[in-house]
Amino acid sequence: MKVVAFNGSARRGGNTAILLGYVLGELAQEGIETELVELAGATIHGCLACRKCSTRKDRRCSQTGDMGNVCIDKMAAADGILLGSPTYVTDVSPEIKALIDRACLVARANGGMFRRKVGAAVAAVRRAGAIHALDTLDHFFLVTEMIIPGSSYWNIGMGREPGDAEKDEEGIQTMKTLGRNMAWLLKKVAS
Secondary structure, X not given: OEXXXXXXXXXXXXXXXXXXXXXXXXXXXXXXXXXXXXXXXXXXXXXXXXXXXXXXXXXOXXXXXXXXXXXXXXXXXXXXXEEEEEOEOOEOOHHHHHHHHHHHHHHHHXXXXXXOOEEEEEEEEOOOOHHHHHHXXXXXXXXXOOEOXXXXXXXXXXXXXXXXXXXXXXXXXXXXXXXXXXXXXXXXXXX
C-alpha cells in the first residue's frame, strides 16, 4: 500500500511540507509506504483544454516536457493521494492547481483512474482563506470519485515564516489524526 503526497508550495521543505510530513509519519507508522513530491522549482503547466487525453485514452496528458505526466503516473500507481498547498489569495498555489486540473481530465478521460482511491488535502495558512483552498483540493477528490477521510478539525496548519507550522500544536494534532484516519480507511478499502 502506498500514499504519494504532493507539496504545491514554492518553498521546498516549508510549512506545507512540514504539515504533510506529520500525515506521512502516521501513515508510515501504520506500515504504509509514502513518498513526498515537492513541486517547488518544477515546471508544471496548466491544462490547455485540448482534450487529447479524451481522444488518446493513454492515461497521459498531451503536454510533455514538464512534471505533469510524472505526477499523474505517481497518482495512478498509489492507493492514496495527499495534496498540500499554501493558501494564496484564499486558494491553492498555481502549481497544485495546474496538477489537479490536468490530472482530473486525464483520470476522467480514462475511465476514472482514481476512482475509490483515498485522498486528503492539507493547507498551510498565515491567517485566513484555508477553507477555500481545502475546498478546491477536496473538489478534485470528489469529482474523480475518491474517498476522503476526516480529521479532528479542518486540515490546516498555521504559520507565516518557514518552520512556523511546528509551533501550531492543534494543526500538528490535526495532521496526525488525519494520517491515522487515512491509514484506517486505506486498510478498509483494501480489505
